[in-house]
Structure formats: structure tokens, C-alpha cells
Amino acid sequence: MRFLMKTDYYQDIRLFKYRSTFFWYLALVLGCVLLPKIIDEYMLSQLTFICIYAVAGVGLMLLTGFTGQISMGHAAFLAIGSYTSAVLTAKGVPFLLALPASGVTAALVGIVIGRPILHLTGLYLAIATMGAAFIIEEILVRWESVTNGNMGMMVDTPTIFGFGFDTEIRFFYLSLVVLILVLLLAKNILRSPTGRAFIAIRDSEIAAEAMGINLASFKTQSFAISAFFTGIAGSLYAHKIFFINPESYTIMQSIELLAIVIIGGLGSLHGAVYGSIFFIFLPQLIIISKDYLPSFVQDQTGLQPALFGLLIILVMLFEPMGIYGRWLKTKFYFEWFPLYKKDSFKREKKYQKAERH
Amino acid sequence: MAFFQAQEISISFGGLKALDRVSFTVNKGEIFSIIGPNGAGKTTIFNCINRFYDLDEGVFLLDGKSLSSAKTHQIADMGIARTFQNIELFKNMTVLDNLILGRHRKRRSNILTEMFFFKPVQRQEINSREKAEEIIDFLDLEAHRDQLVVNLPYGVQKTVELGRALAMEPTLLLLDEPTSGLNMEESEDLAFWLDDMKEELGITVLMVEHNMRFVKQTTDRVLAIDFGQTIIEGETNEVLNHPDVMRAYLGEENVCNA
Amino acid sequence: MEFFNELTQTILNGVAIGCIYGMVALGFVLIYKSTEVINFAQGELLMLGAFISYSLITQLHLSYWTALVVTILAMGIVGAILERVVLRSLVGEPTYAIVIVTIGISYFIRSIVSMIPGWGTDTYGFRTPFTDKFLRWGDVVISYEYLSIVVLALVLIAAVFVFFGYSRMGTAMRATSQNQLAAVYMGISVTRVFSLTWTIAAALGGIGGILLAPITFVHMNMGFIGLKAVPAAVLGGFTSPPGAIVGGLIIGITESLAGVYLEEGWKDIAAWIILIAVLIIRPQGLFGIQEKKKV
Structure with a gap:
């Protein structure tokens, strides 16, 4: 346990609470920068996907983890980001403009969708966003003059000032930089009044309103910023996989994004990153472990999704607060080493007392 | 009058x-x-x-x-500020954050300036922090400053809720x-x-x-x-x-x- | 006249499909009412039920009616096992964690089905007593398969209604859905209520599967119909069993009409457009009750 003697209020609003935290993060970034030297192209490509999913995860985390509004249609914003970027770069717009433009387009669509439906609560909102995503997907299929419909479209290699991100290493660095920027922006929002207003809405809408927080406005802002980040991720995603069609952005992907933030741990930015690592590496682990299984099991095509489903169930049974929750507990264990009791985090399992009809 | x-x-x-x-x-x-x-x-x-x-x-x-x-x-x-019969605090935040939330109506920044945490946003944060500290002082909440509200006893929670209302000036x-x-x-x-x-x-x-x-x-x-x-x-x-x-x-x- | 006939035909088809949606939605509603969880595996339970009945009829050569009963029993057991093994230890945990677990279950069931010899990823059909029989009424033709769906759906709704309204266990389930703690104090075994809820919901899924099988055929992805049933449940308010059926009918008829009279593509999203429109006007669905937190 560390104690910090504070002498200045500025210490309270710093990005890193302890100096050591800053160095750890710096080491992590350096590690990521050096990583491409030691791993092969395939793994590098998976790392890039982790960065991309983490960017989208941060977006959804702001909405679901911090504002408490569940969206089951975030694949739609991923799609909008992808198509905006693909269409713009095809028309010769520089990538450096197309990237933020895809975020902005997603945010605008987010505002248009969010405004009328954000007064819905919990489940109803989740279903309404899911419906909106289905409608957007159908629009992408039918708007053939722009999106080329089900045929899909090719996506150019992104270039910034003549520097092409055409190799795995280059694209990985691009994604990493975008992820770090997005994390910084999100962190800044969270330590400002808007971020606190988001959390206030999550914890008690009534009290938030009585504090002068305009629910409609802040929910829409949360939805918009969430769509913005997801749109950015969509742009990277499109340029990573070169070819997009509406089938890449289905309800399954929306659900996977939601699973990423929940498994990672709601209510923490770390969770978004942990969740994406889990989701990208789990299939890899399954592929590797396949070699050790009897051959009649090995040949089953359904094996991978079955294990995947099973592991999701197990993770949630083992740690309903997600990976970040487990991380906090482990940290606590070492900080308090001999004093740690198994029951330190044991919560009273409460029966739901909600008065429903 | x-x-x-x-x-x-x-x-x-x-x-x-x-x-x-x-x-x-x-x-x-x-x-x-x-x-x-x-x-x-x-x-x-x-x-x-x-x-x-x-x-x-x-x-x-x-x-x-x-x-x-x-x-x-x-x-x-x-x-107009208010407290509630059955406590409506933001349970997963610290006492300090709850108090600072009371400052919401004094907010002069917007999400875009906050994203980059510009100087005026920082000054506003410091200002909110100072006001919150005055209230902590007024209501003797020093001991609970950085604790999560959910872990506090009922009486203290009531006090925090009063403090949050006071933070709204x-x-x-x-x-x-x-x-x-x-x-x-x-x-x-x-x-x-x-x-x-x-x-x-x-x-x-x-x-x-x-x-x-x-x-x-x-x-x-x-x-x-x-x-x-x-x-x-x-x-x-x-x-x-x-x-x-x-x-x-x-x-x-x-x-x-x- | 021809237009009128076509319209009647379209609506009748819609009613039959709507009843299926309604039945899946009923499963959603049951589980939501007692545990406040949307069970994303509901569609997969339906698919599993269809596969089981397929095996019983074509491989074990049981009669349709025996197969129906066995399927219902088998699915009930599946539901009870799921509850016992997976969901019971999650009572009291955050709702979203449980929802993710049901998604995990749906992945798992789907891929297990694809691995079972004789099931796999192919499409199957089987004969029922209703196959190739039609009821004619002027130019309007209704197949017995569709009729069987409508009749059975009506019977099921009546059964669920009577169960909830008049039986002891049904009353206990309603009590639990309103306030678990109070239910425990009144001596209701909440674990038994949950167990029974999952059993019934899975059995309903099984019935849905055996009824749907002749229409869409039996295959691994037929569970995706569960997604269509979600707007049905929401339209009905997500807490009202009759609401679920009405919601199902609205969605079924709309889809059927959109499929005939609108351009391609509208059919798939018509349900969602209606859903969002209704939610904007009535945020609690058609039959839900607006809840306001008291302070």
C-alpha cells in the first residue's frame, strides 16, 4: 500500500497518480514498439486487430461501462466508419482527413439515431440500437451507387504525406498510435465534468437530473463520442482487411463488441483493452491447443466456436466483474500480501429487490 | 419578504x-x-x-x-438543490467525486475542450476541487474523502448527500x-x-x-x-x-x- | 377480389409465422420476468428441439405425436440442466454478466449441434401428419402445417395463462418476479422457481422447433429466428405473456405484408422499423407498464 502526500490540487487531476505508474505505461508502450522485431507477421497482424478492437471497445466502454447505456448495434458505427473511410480514400481524400471524417460521420449518425431512442431504459434501449443497426446494415446493402451493395468494395492502402502503411509493421504502428491517442482522449473526458456526468447518469438518473445534468444532452453526447471512436476503429478495420461488404458488420459483431467490454470489465478503460486481447488471442490459443487433442475431435469445424462459447461461460462464472475485476483482486493480493483473506472481496449475494410488474 | x-x-x-x-x-x-x-x-x-x-x-x-x-x-x-429520502448518491464514486459533481452547474467547458484537457478545463477542475474541500471541511468529511460512497455507513452517506447539495451553491x-x-x-x-x-x-x-x-x-x-x-x-x-x-x-x- | 384473396392469404401466412415468433417471445418473457435476463440462447433451444424431433421421427421412427411429447420432455431436461450447471451460481450477479453467459451458451449449443454425427451443418426435413394437406376456402389456401402452429400456439398461451393465474407455482413465480426477497420471506423457494422457469422456457423452445421445422427445415442456423422474436417480445412489453403473442402476430403479419407488397429488403427490416417507431411513442412497449422510480 502506498501513500501519497499531496501538496497541490494539481496532483489530483494528473493523468498518472504515481510517478511509477507513468514509467510502467512508458515501458509498456516501448515494449509494444519493440515487439515487431521479435514476432512473426501473423502474430503482428493479430496485435493490430487487438488495437483496432480496443479502439472500438473504448468507444463502447464510454457508453456502456461509464454511462450505463447498453448498445447492441455498435457494429453499425464500425460499418459507417469503414465505408466513409473507404469511399473517401477512393475519391482521393488523404487518409489523415478520412480517418477523423469516418469518426465524425459515425458520430453524426449516432446523434440522429440516439436522440429519439436514448430516453429508453436498459433492455429497451439495447433492443432499439440493435434494430437501428439492422436498418443501417440494410441501407448499406441497398445503397449500391456508393457502397456497391453486397458485392463489397476494395479499400486502398492508407498513406500519410506519401508514406504508405503497406506492411504489417507500419500498419501496426499506425493502429497503436491511434489506440494511444483514443485512450488519452477518453481518459481526459473521464476526468472532466462530462465524464463525471456520464458516471452520474449510470449510478442515479434522478440524482443526476437534480444536480442539473441534462440527461438527454449528455446521453446523446455519450452516444456520439462512443460512435466517434467506434467509427475511427471502423476506418482502421477497413484498411486492415482491404475488402469490406455489409456482411462483415452483423449483429454477431455487435454482440462480440459488447462481450469484449463486459468480459474486459465494465467501467474501466483497461477493460476495453483486456477484453480485445481476450477476444483476439482466445481463438489463437484454441488453434494451438488443437494439436494436443485426439484426431476425431481435432477435425471438427465446430470445435473452435464451442470452446469459445465454453470459455466465455467459464470466464463469467469465475469472475462476473470481468478481467479487470480479477486484475484488481490480484493486485490487492500482492499489496496486502500476508493479510489478504479469501473473503476480502466477497460480496453479499443479494436477491434482486427491484419491484417489477 | x-x-x-x-x-x-x-x-x-x-x-x-x-x-x-x-x-x-x-x-x-x-x-x-x-x-x-x-x-x-x-x-x-x-x-x-x-x-x-x-x-x-x-x-x-x-x-x-x-x-x-x-x-x-x-x-x-x-x-435549487435537494437531498432525497432514501439517499440517491453516485455509489461507485468517491466522496470527493460526489461533491465535485455538485459543481456541475458551474461547468463552463464542453466535451471538445475537455477531450484535450486544455488549461481552462484544468483551472475549472482545481476550482471545483477547492470548493469541494471547503465543504469537506464544513461537514467534517476529511476521513472519508477518498472512500467509495457504497462502503460508508448510512449516517455519513446522508452527510455526503447534504455536502453534494451544498456544493451546488x-x-x-x-x-x-x-x-x-x-x-x-x-x-x-x-x-x-x-x-x-x-x-x-x-x-x-x-x-x-x-x-x-x-x-x-x-x-x-x-x-x-x-x-x-x-x-x-x-x-x-x-x-x-x-x-x-x-x-x-x-x-x-x-x-x-x- | 383477387387482391382481396391475396391479402387474406398473406395475412394468414403472417399469422402462422407470428405465432412462432410469439412462442419464442413467450420463452424470452418467462425468463425475463423471473430473472431480468434476456436469454440469447432461446433461438438455439428452438433449434436443438427441432433437431431432437428430427432424429426421433426419421431415425427412431417414432410417430409425430410421441416425438412431440419426448421432445418437450427432453428440452425441459436440457433447460433444467442449464439452470443447475450454469445459471444457478450466477444468481445475484450483475445482469449483464448473465446475459453474456447466455450468449456463450448459444455459441456452445450451435457448435455442439454441428459436431453431432447425423446432425451437422446440413439441412433436413421430416414428414408430419400435416404435410401436404390443405384447407381451401375459395381461392385462399391454408396448409395444415400453418394451422397446427396457430392452434398449438393458442393452446400454449391458454396453458401459460392458466398456470400463472391459477396454480400455486405460477403465483409463486409471479411473486418472485416482483420481489425476490419478499418471496423468500414468504417461504417460496426461489431456486425452484428459477429452475422451473428455465425448464418451461426450454420446453417452449422445443415446441417452437418442432412446429417450425416443416416450414423452414431443420438446420444449424434456424436459431437466428430468436433474433426476430426479440422485437415481438419488446413490442409486447417484455413482461406480458399475451403481449408477447400479440407482438409476434404484429411482427409476423407486417413481415409477410412487406414481403409481398414492398420491394426486396423491406421484409427484413419492417419488424425493426415498427419496433423503433412504437418505442419512440411508447417507451414501455404496447403492454408494458411504465415504471417510475420513487424518490
């Missing part, structure tokens, strides 16, 4: 008249209590002021301005049963703070309260209601000793026997 007025307010839920042409006047700088048996409509008055419910008839006036056209969140901007403070669930000592503290708020901060307080001893100790004037109708409004002692008030609380028979 009338600072806050309710004029002939009525509201009904289905067939039930929860408030029936209730009027009262709160003067600037006084502590005003609303008393009445359970279900008399006391909290409903607060919820109408906050505009969680719409009045059927009548109007609230703050400094002569009507509240009818304001939205719920704009009530806070007009300088209100001109009118609505307290919904502030002593419920508090022990004697905590109630004493609260009475002391109320006095300070009135004398030092010049805040007008409107509260709903069941604890008659507490009302007698702190309040300047009282409104008694029952079944949504006014029984009497007046000086504290006058109201508490009024036969109709005693009847509403104790029932017909007991008054006769007494």
Missing part, C-alpha cells in the same frame, strides 16, 4: 388528490419545515418543485419567477427527511450545520421532517398538511401545538383523552 412561494398547487394521481390547493410562503434566509403524517403529500411537493411531476394547477415562484416552464435539470441552474436547499436513520449525535451535528448554513452561507432551507424535536430546535416556520390539504402554516410553536395538527398525528381519540 417572500423568497419562495407555492400558490394553490394541486396534483392528483389517478383518482387520488395528492395535493389539493396547497399554498405556503418561505422567506429569504429562514428554515421552513413541512410536516404531516405518512402519505400526506410532503415528498410530492418536493418532486413537483424538482419537476419530476407536473402540477395540475398552481405555480411555484422563486424570487417571483415561475418554475413551471423549467425542465428538471434547469431547476438546479436556478439555484444553492440559494434554496430542499432536505427530504434529513434526520431519518441518523442517531442522536448525528442529528445534533445536523442541527448545528443547518444553523451555520443559515447564518454564514445565507441559504434558505425548506425541509420535510418527522422528528418534532428536531423541527422545534431548528425551524423558524412550519406548514402542516394532511391528505394533501393545508392544516395550518405559521410559527413553529404555534403549529406544533395546534389541535388539528395533534389530531392528524395522534388520531381523534387520543387527543380527547389527553
Whole structure:
């Protein structure tokens, strides 16, 4: 346990609470920068996907983890980001403009969708966003003059000032930089009044309103910023996989994004990153472990999704607060080493007392 | 001088008249209590002021301005803060963050400037922090500053909620049963703070309260209601000793026997 | 006249499909009412039921009616096992964690089905007593398969209605759905209520599967119909069993009409457009009750 003697209020609003935290993060970034030297192209490509999913995860985390509004249609914003970027770069717009433009387009669509439906609560909102995503997907299929419909479209290699991100290493660095920027922006929002207003809405809408927080406005802002980040991720995603069609952005992907933030741990930015690592590496682990299984099991095509489903169930049974929750507990264990009791985090399992009809 | 007025307010839920042409006047700088048996409509008055419910008839006036056209969140901007009967804190935040959230209505930044945490946003944060610290000092919350609200005992949570309302720098403070669930000592503290708020901060307080001893100790004037109708409004002692008030609380028979 | 006939035909088809949606939605509603969880595996339970009945009829040569009963029993057991093994230890955990677990279950069931010899990823059909029989009424033709769906759906709704309204256990389930703590204090075994809820919901899924099988055929992805049933449940308010059926009918008829009279593509999103429109006007669905938190 560390104690910090504070002498200045500025210490309270710093990005890193302890100096050591800053160095750890710096080491992590350096590690990521050096990583491409030691791993092969395939793994590098998976790392890039982790960065991309983490960017989208941060977006959804702001909405679901911090504002408490569940969206089951975030694949739609991923799609909008992808198509905006693909269409713009095809028309010769520089990538450096197309990237933020895809975020902005997603945010605008987010505002248009969010405004009328954000007064819905919990489940109803989740279903309404899911419906909106289905409608957007159908629009992408039918708007053939722009999106080329089900045929899909090719996506150019992104270039910034003549520097092409055409190799795995280059694209990985691009994604990493975008992820770090997005994390910084999100962190800044969270330590400002808007971020606190988001959390206030999550914890008690009534009290938030009585504090002068305009629910409609802040929910829409949360939805918009969430769509913005997801749109950015969509742009990277499109340029990573070169070819997009509406089938890449289905309800399954929306659900996977939601699973990423929940498994990672709601209510923490770390969770978004942990969740994406889990989701990208789990299939890899399954592929590797396949070699050790009897051959009649090995040949089953359904094996991978079955294990995947099973592991999701197990993770949630083992740690309903997600990976970040487990991380906090482990940290606590070492900080308090001999004093740690198994029951330190044991919560009273409460029966739901909600008065429903 | 009338600072806050309710004029002939009525509201009904289905067939039930929860408030029936209730009027009262709160003067600037006084502590005003609303008393009445359970279900008399006391909290409903607060919820109408906050505009969680719409009045059927009548109007609230703050400094002569009507509240009818304001939205719920704009009530806070007009300088009205409130606490809740069953504590509505932001449970997964620290005490400090809860207090700083009270500063929301003073916010001058927007999401774009906050994203980059520009200097003015930083200054605003420091400023909020200082104000929160003043309140921590005022309510003796130093020991709990960085704790999560969810882990605090009930009495402290109540204090934090009062602190959050004070952080809004209100001109009118609505307290919904502030002593419920508090022990004697905590109630004493609260009475002391109320006095300070009135004398030092010049805040007008409107509260709903069941604890008659507490009302007698702190309040300047009282409104008694029952079944949504006014029984009497007046000086504290006058109201508490009024036969109709005693009847509403104790029932017909007991008054006769007494 | 021809237009009228076509319209009647379209609506009748819609009613039959709507009843299926309604039945899946009924499963959603049951589980939501007692545990406040949307069960994303409901569609997969239906698919599993269809596969089981397929095996019983074509491989074990049981009669349709025996297969129906066995499927219902088998699915009930599956539901009870799921509850016992997975969901019971999650009672009291955050709702979203449980929802994710049901998604995990749906992945798992789907891929297990694809691995079972004789099931796999192919499409199958089987004969029922209703196959190739039609009821004619002027130019309007209704197949017995569709009729069987409608009749059975009506019977099921009546059964669920009577169960909830008049039986002891049904009353206990309603009580649990309103306030678990109070239910425990009244001596209701909440674990038994949950167990029974999952059993019934899975059995309903099984019935849905055996009824749907002749129409869409039996295959691994037929569970995706569960997604279509979600708007049905929401339209009905997500807490009202009759609401679920009405919601199902609205969605079924709309889809059927959109499929005939509108351009391609509208059919798939018509349900969602209606859903969002209704939610904007009535945030609690058609039959839900607006809940306001008291402060």
C-alpha cells in the first residue's frame, strides 16, 4: 500500500497518480514498439486487430461501462466508419482527413439515431440500437451507387504525406498510435465534468437530473463520442482487411463488441483493452491447443466456436466483474500480501429487490 | 419578504388528490419545515418543485419567477438543490467525486475542450476541487474523502448527500427527511450545520421532517398538511401545538383523552 | 377480389409465422420476468428441439405425436440442466454478466449441434401428419402445417395463462418476479422457481422447433429466428405473456405484408422499423407498464 502526500490540487487531476505508474505505461508502450522485431507477421497482424478492437471497445466502454447505456448495434458505427473511410480514400481524400471524417460521420449518425431512442431504459434501449443497426446494415446493402451493395468494395492502402502503411509493421504502428491517442482522449473526458456526468447518469438518473445534468444532452453526447471512436476503429478495420461488404458488420459483431467490454470489465478503460486481447488471442490459443487433442475431435469445424462459447461461460462464472475485476483482486493480493483473506472481496449475494410488474 | 412561494398547487394521481390547493410562503434566509403524517403529500411537493411531476394547477415562484416552464435539470441552474429520502448518491464514486459533481452547474467547458484537457478545463477542475474541500471541511468529511460512497455507513452517506447539495451553491436547499436513520449525535451535528448554513452561507432551507424535536430546535416556520390539504402554516410553536395538527398525528381519540 | 384473396392469404401466412415468433417471445418473457435476463440462447433451444424431433421421427421412427411429447420432455431436461450447471451460481450477479453467459451458451449449443454425427451443418426435413394437406376456402389456401402452429400456439398461451393465474407455482413465480426477497420471506423457494422457469422456457423452445421445422427445415442456423422474436417480445412489453403473442402476430403479419407488397429488403427490416417507431411513442412497449422510480 502506498501513500501519497499531496501538496497541490494539481496532483489530483494528473493523468498518472504515481510517478511509477507513468514509467510502467512508458515501458509498456516501448515494449509494444519493440515487439515487431521479435514476432512473426501473423502474430503482428493479430496485435493490430487487438488495437483496432480496443479502439472500438473504448468507444463502447464510454457508453456502456461509464454511462450505463447498453448498445447492441455498435457494429453499425464500425460499418459507417469503414465505408466513409473507404469511399473517401477512393475519391482521393488523404487518409489523415478520412480517418477523423469516418469518426465524425459515425458520430453524426449516432446523434440522429440516439436522440429519439436514448430516453429508453436498459433492455429497451439495447433492443432499439440493435434494430437501428439492422436498418443501417440494410441501407448499406441497398445503397449500391456508393457502397456497391453486397458485392463489397476494395479499400486502398492508407498513406500519410506519401508514406504508405503497406506492411504489417507500419500498419501496426499506425493502429497503436491511434489506440494511444483514443485512450488519452477518453481518459481526459473521464476526468472532466462530462465524464463525471456520464458516471452520474449510470449510478442515479434522478440524482443526476437534480444536480442539473441534462440527461438527454449528455446521453446523446455519450452516444456520439462512443460512435466517434467506434467509427475511427471502423476506418482502421477497413484498411486492415482491404475488402469490406455489409456482411462483415452483423449483429454477431455487435454482440462480440459488447462481450469484449463486459468480459474486459465494465467501467474501466483497461477493460476495453483486456477484453480485445481476450477476444483476439482466445481463438489463437484454441488453434494451438488443437494439436494436443485426439484426431476425431481435432477435425471438427465446430470445435473452435464451442470452446469459445465454453470459455466465455467459464470466464463469467469465475469472475462476473470481468478481467479487470480479477486484475484488481490480484493486485490487492500482492499489496496486502500476508493479510489478504479469501473473503476480502466477497460480496453479499443479494436477491434482486427491484419491484417489477 | 417572500423568497419562495407555492400558490394553490394541486396534483392528483389517478383518482387520488395528492395535493389539493396547497399554498405556503418561505422567506429569504429562514428554515421552513413541512410536516404531516405518512402519505400526506410532503415528498410530492418536493418532486413537483424538482419537476419530476407536473402540477395540475398552481405555480411555484422563486424570487417571483415561475418554475413551471423549467425542465428538471434547469431547476438546479436556478439555484435549487435537494437531498432525497432514501439517499440517491453516485455509489461507485468517491466522496470527493460526489461533491465535485455538485459543481456541475458551474461547468463552463464542453466535451471538445475537455477531450484535450486544455488549461481552462484544468483551472475549472482545481476550482471545483477547492470548493469541494471547503465543504469537506464544513461537514467534517476529511476521513472519508477518498472512500467509495457504497462502503460508508448510512449516517455519513446522508452527510455526503447534504455536502453534494451544498456544493451546488444553492440559494434554496430542499432536505427530504434529513434526520431519518441518523442517531442522536448525528442529528445534533445536523442541527448545528443547518444553523451555520443559515447564518454564514445565507441559504434558505425548506425541509420535510418527522422528528418534532428536531423541527422545534431548528425551524423558524412550519406548514402542516394532511391528505394533501393545508392544516395550518405559521410559527413553529404555534403549529406544533395546534389541535388539528395533534389530531392528524395522534388520531381523534387520543387527543380527547389527553 | 383477387387482391382481396391475396391479402387474406398473406395475412394468414403472417399469422402462422407470428405465432412462432410469439412462442419464442413467450420463452424470452418467462425468463425475463423471473430473472431480468434476456436469454440469447432461446433461438438455439428452438433449434436443438427441432433437431431432437428430427432424429426421433426419421431415425427412431417414432410417430409425430410421441416425438412431440419426448421432445418437450427432453428440452425441459436440457433447460433444467442449464439452470443447475450454469445459471444457478450466477444468481445475484450483475445482469449483464448473465446475459453474456447466455450468449456463450448459444455459441456452445450451435457448435455442439454441428459436431453431432447425423446432425451437422446440413439441412433436413421430416414428414408430419400435416404435410401436404390443405384447407381451401375459395381461392385462399391454408396448409395444415400453418394451422397446427396457430392452434398449438393458442393452446400454449391458454396453458401459460392458466398456470400463472391459477396454480400455486405460477403465483409463486409471479411473486418472485416482483420481489425476490419478499418471496423468500414468504417461504417460496426461489431456486425452484428459477429452475422451473428455465425448464418451461426450454420446453417452449422445443415446441417452437418442432412446429417450425416443416416450414423452414431443420438446420444449424434456424436459431437466428430468436433474433426476430426479440422485437415481438419488446413490442409486447417484455413482461406480458399475451403481449408477447400479440407482438409476434404484429411482427409476423407486417413481415409477410412487406414481403409481398414492398420491394426486396423491406421484409427484413419492417419488424425493426415498427419496433423503433412504437418505442419512440411508447417507451414501455404496447403492454408494458411504465415504471417510475420513487424518490
